[in-house]
Every structure is written in C-alpha cells, then in structure tokens.
Amino acid sequence: MAIVVQKYGGTSVGTIDKIKNVAKRVAKRKEQGDNVVVVVSAMGKTTDILLGMAEDISANPDRRELDMLMSTGEQVSISLLSIALKELGCDSISLTGVQAGILTKGFHTKARITDIEIENVKKYISEDRVVVVAGFQGVDEEGNITTLGRGGSDTTAVALAAKLGAVCEIYTDVDGIYTVDPRLFSTARKLDEISYEEMVEMASLGSGVMETRSIEIAQRFNVPIYVALSTEEWPGTYIKEFDELMETKVITGLSVCDDDIMITINHVPYTVNNISMIFQKLALNDINIDMISQTAPSHGYINISFTAPQSDKFLIDRVLEDVKNKLKGIEVDVEEDITKLSVVGIGMKSQSGVAAKMFKIFADNNIEFKQVTTSEIRISYTINTDDKEKAVVAVAKEFNL
Amino acid sequence: MAIVVQKYGGTSVGTIDKIKNVAKRVAKRKEQGDNVVVVVSAMGKTTDILLGMAEDISANPDRRELDMLMSTGEQVSISLLSIALKELGCDSISLTGVQAGILTKGFHTKARITDIEIENVKKYISEDRVVVVAGFQGVDEEGNITTLGRGGSDTTAVALAAKLGAVCEIYTDVDGIYTVDPRLFSTARKLDEISYEEMVEMASLGSGVMETRSIEIAQRFNVPIYVALSTEEWPGTYIKEFDELMETKVITGLSVCDDDIMITINHVPYTVNNISMIFQKLALNDINIDMISQTAPSHGYINISFTAPQSDKFLIDRVLEDVKNKLKGIEVDVEEDITKLSVVGIGMKSQSGVAAKMFKIFADNNIEFKQVTTSEIRISYTINTDDKEKAVVAVAKEFNL
Secondary structure: OOOOEEOOOOHHOOOOHHHHHHHHHHHHHHOOOOOEEEEEOOOHHHHHHHHHHHHHHHHOOHHHHHHHHHHHHHHHHHHHHHHHHOOOOOOOOOOOOOOOEEEEEEOOOEEEEEEEOOOHHHHHHHOEEEEEEOOOOOOOOOOEEEEEEOHHHHHHHHHHHHHHHOOEEEEEEEOEEOOOOOOOOOOOOOOOOOHHHHHHHHHHHHOOOOOOOHHHHHHHHOOOOOEEEEEOOOOOOEEOOOOOOOOOOOOOOOEEOOOEEEEEEEEEEEOHHHHHHHHHHHOOOOOEEEEEEEEOOOOOOEEEEEEEEEEHHHHHHHHHHHHHOOOOOEEEEEEEEEEEEEEEEEEHOOOHHHHHHHHHHHHHHOOOEEEEEEOOOOOEEEEEEEHHHHHHHHHHHHHEE | OEEEEEEEHHHHHHHHHHHHHHHHHHHHHOOOOOOOEEOOOOOOHHHHHHHHHHHHHHHOHHHHHHHHHHHHHHHHHHHHHHHHHHHHOEEEEOOOOOOOEEEEEOOOOOOEEEOOOHHHHHHHHHOOOOEEOOEEEEEEOOOOEEOOOHHHHHHHHHHHHHHOOOEEEEEOOOOEEOOOOOOOOOOOOOOOOOEEHHHHHHOOOOOOOOOOOHHHHHHHHOOEEEEEEEOOOOOEEEEOOOOOOOOOOOOOEEEEEEEEEEEEEEEEEHHHHHHHHHHHHHHHHOOOOOOEEOOOOOOOOOEEEEEEEOOOOOOHHHHEEEEEHHHOEEEEEEEEOEEEEEEEHHHHHHOOOHHHHHHHHHHHOOOEEEEEEOOOOOEEEEEEEEHHHHHHHHHHHHHHO
C-alpha cells in the first residue's frame, strides 16, 4: 500500500466541526487503501492566543519557553483529530514532534529539522493505524521542545514524506497555486503544475501558499507535493520536478510581498570588514536578508540597502543599535511601506528580454522602483506599496497571467 | 543549600496575574537561599475545557488521546511561570513530565509513578536554576504521555521531593487541614500538624485538600509536607510522621464525602467465585471500591453493597452490564444521594468506645446509616445526604472538633 502524508493547516482544523470533517476525509482515504500520515497545525488562532498570554507576562519572553508554550497548540489538534478518527472506527495514534522523532537544531522559535527518527511512525503504520503527527515542532539535542517557525507544519509534512518515500498533500484554504494572487488580479489562472524551482522563487517572494524551506526539502528529496482545498474535492496544483512536458511560458507567475521592510544604512566607511560585520551580525540572529543593493563607493563611503521580514523588526533594531555603536557616523533609515514584486519563470533561462519589458512597463505606468535583483529564473523589484495595484495589473496583462 | 519542592494548584495559577504572584513567591524563596523545584497544575478550568472539546467529538474518547490532550494544560502553566520567573531575573527552566523523567505505568488517565529519572532536574538545580515541572503527567514504557488522575500534581510534587530528599510544600486555596470542613462546621479548628496515617484516612475519605496516594508516598519516603495558602504568608499544617509530642485526641478529624455512589447487587448466587468475579472485573477497570458490605447467605443467595467514586459511574455501569449477563437473575440498585461520614484519630488505637459513641449520636439524632466499616484509626458510615448537616454538627460537637 502506498503511503501518503496529508497536511491540514490551522484554519482547516479551526473548530471541532472542521476537525470532524478532516477525520472523515482521512478515514475515507484510508478505506480506499492508502496508509495515511496526517500532519496538523494548531487550531485557528490558538498560536496567537498563547503568544498573547506570554506577552502579557514579558515584553520579550524567553524563546525556549515560548516553544514549550506554542507546541501545546498542535498537541491539542492531534489528540482531538485522533479521537475523531477513532470515533469513525478508523484506528489512529497521535504523536508529538518528539514522539515522531523530529530532530532539530538551531534557534528556538525557528529551529530546523536535521533528521527524522522514523521508526516509531513506521511501526504504527505497519499496525495499520493512521498516524497523526504534530506539525511545526521537534526536539533538539538537549531534549528541549523546539518549533520550526512560519510554515513549519508544511516542513514537517514534506520531511516525513521524504523519509517515508511518500507523496505529500497540503490541504489548505486556497485551491492551488495561481499565476498571481487572485485577490490582487481577479482573472489570474490556477496552475495545474509548477516546478520546484519556480515554486521556491514564488514562495520565497511571499506567494503565501507555502514557505520556501518546505519546497526546498521537497526538491532535494524529489517529494511530489499536491496543494488543494481542505474542504472540497476540487483539483489543485502539483509541485514537482520540471520536465519538458510542462507548459513553458516565459513567466509562470507574479509574486507580491508586503511583509518586508527595507533598511538603508547610509555613510558606511567602505571596508570589506565593515560590510561583512553588518551581515554577519544579522546572520547570527537568524534574520533572513533579501534584496541587497549597494551604491558604488564615494569618498570612501557607501550606502547599503536590504529587505528583511517585518516580523524580524525587533531583532533587526537590536542589531542596528549594535552596529551604530561600532560604526560611528552611520545613518539608518527604515521604510515599512514597501512591496516586493517579482516575476518568476523557468522559461527566463532560455528567453531574454524580460527585464527590458519590465523596465518599460514601469516607465509607461510611472512606477518608481527602489531596488532590483535578478536570479536565473526571476526578477524582483522593490516599489512603494501605493503603486502595488497599478503594477500588478500592468505586469499580469503584459505577460498574460 | 536545601532543596524545597513547592506545588501550586490550578486555582493558584488560574490567571496571568496569579502566575505572576506565584513567580514572585518562588523568586523570593530562591533569593532567601533555597533551591526551588516548582510543580504546577493546569490553569483554572483548562482541564474541563479540554475535556469538553474531546466530549464534543466522542461520548467515550480514547484514554490515551485524552492524556495527550490533557497534558497540554500543565505545559502551558509551566512555560508561562518560567517566563514570569525570568522576567523577575530569576533563572528558570520548565520541564514536561517526560523531560522531568516521571516514569509511569498503568491505565491512561490514572497512571501511577513507578520511578523518577531525576538526573535532568538535578542538573538544572546544580546550574542554580528554578526547575518548573508539569504536575499530573508522566510517560509510560512505550513513550506515551500519561496522566496521573485526581490529585496527580500533588503526587508529582511528593515523588520529586522523595527523590530529591526535599521538603514538599503544597500551596492551595485553603490554609491548612481542619478537624472538619469549615464549610460544614464553622467553628472547626485548623490543625498545626497531623500524622501521615491520619491524613491518609482523612484524604481517602474525601477531606479534599490532598489525595491519598500522595500522602502514602510521603509516608513511605518520610517526606515532610506543609499545606498552606498560595496567596498569603499564613501558617498552615504540617503532615509528618507521628511522634509522641503530637497532640493526641481520640478523634483528630471528621471527613465528609459526597462524591461516592452506593451500588447494591441483590440476589447473587452465593459462591466465592461469583463474588470474586465481580470485584475482579471492577479492579480490572481500575475502579476504586470502598465500604464493601455483604449480607449473610440466605437460601443460597447474598446481597452485596459497595461505594465507588461517582466519576467512575460510566465504567461501573459497563462492568455491571457484563455481570448481569453472567449472573442471570441479579438485581442492581444504584444510590447516588449518599454521603460517607468518617471519624479519624490515631488515638482510637489505644482508646475504645468511639463506635459506641457514634451509634448513640446517630440514634439520638434519628440518623439512619446504610453501611459501617472500621479500620484501626477510623470508623466510616454511609448515610443519606439529607442527614449530612445534622450528623456533622452532632459528631463535631461530641468530639469537640
């Protein structure tokens, strides 16, 4: 029998009734003859409620203890789903991250999976039980409970699928991957399939449905992912290895991300050591830097800009204070109302002219951009959030998305 | 430095403010020079809320999954208390039952501690940290999370104190052990100290403050227990080994318990096998039987009565259905409105006449009793709940409680 790993997110298990519905879907799949491993997130707003309690006690709660606290959210979901499955006569067992052997290391609240001791999960599969695993959590070398940060449940699901040689199905509140976010461009098309490479770019650019890290793991271990609605039987999108049979348009999708801030550090004395020091301090705090741009040195000084997640603002501020103490005379400017707009397509590898087209669109529509970066299969621009709608419509029309 | 194990119950950590108060008390004690291990229960009504969710899914939720669910309650408390301690500058670390090495076996939802792998707790104590341990929970040989049933957090605290050679302080919403529940007899006296033996009897008879099991463990390992208010610095009651200096009245206390039901099985064919079968089935379901009485055989039949916790009614009904199928013709009667009234005193060992006095009190006050059982240091009666108040006042006055 094939093994399938299904993941249901927080909104899909947000109420008792929704948990019962998920149980029905899982039990049906099991009856159809597949072995099912289910990964679930915390119910709806649980994580926010728990975090709120911690913040009522401390403005900067200890991260190790936050992981201890947050991990209870998924533990509630897995036990309730397992109870619901048994109520339907479908034998099941719930496992915390620790019990499922999810080994992690790195920073608390954003740990990384290093390996999975899969024996326990396999044993229960061999007993013909549905195994319900807590997403988002694991254990470090000292036995501390860790959490994986944003999109962590997807990562748990993909990593389990990789270890089990299984397909990974991500059930969520959107019915697949679109060329553009349909809320921004109503005539956007749903893709039947998309390559890992393109999806990594789309995800890292904030296309919302999945986080980069889980796609990267899927790509490395060649785990096919299927993204679809958790509530209806409705065709979704396959994320898989690129093959020649895939539809090859120059541009597959347009990603828009409002979650970043842009930091500019002016008047940095130009030495390689100074620049390296800044980015090393950011890296040590596990801050995800994107869109780095730098002016040419002038009179021994340079200006550096980079974007980073809004959610890391607290950490970034702390690092920048530290940098200011080391490099007297620098000026730091933080812009919060920026939007990152990116076009992604594996076709860009073989077809040029995308950048030229983009610059023309921006010029024709009087859209100013602050930064531009390119990779083999994407081009990204930082623009003012005010220009977002205008830019999305113009780009989507031009590339027929 | 001495080690002290402090336990705070659910009402003592029922709100964020209460958790902050507990943190202040613990931090103060640590500053005074003691090493502190804190055991906490789930916040206020958390356990009831979680149980309600499970019961919305299944009328008879799987017990292993219930333990998985329930154990999140204490996990939330320990992480929040640890965050609160760190906020006060008091270094601390929270540990789940599993992490604290609480090994258990037996039935899910009422497992028993078999041993504690104390190394982890000791290591953190040696690092001069307050160790905050989740009460009520442990792990079984297969790595499943278990819970200890009613009063489980006390058991965790006493067992940890035993293993650490520490004093155990139970902080709660009553300020000590009383001769009679003050809600039933307003002039009841608070005891400065009470022996383990008497406390075991009082507890097993439902005197509410602590459960029997934890006192038994304390007695076995000679762990001194101090019961006091969690909110005020106010003298409480010591529970310790009996010594000759203790005040020796004939009767130390009066316990009243409304939590039991009385089951009577009439017309049981009188063979040792039949009776043994009934009680074995009850034992297999881990139902705590108390107050067994039996009529003399008449025409080859007997009637058996016993009391058991109201909370086990579901299990008892199932067992009785089974028994009915095996022994055709028996009749089962369940009385819910009964009260168990017991007088306890180590002085009864050396002074007789207590039973005679009790029978006279009941006769003078026209109180009917259904069962009577005695041990070396207690006498218990089952009466109608309607007669409770009358009986409590009469007995408390007679023995000057």
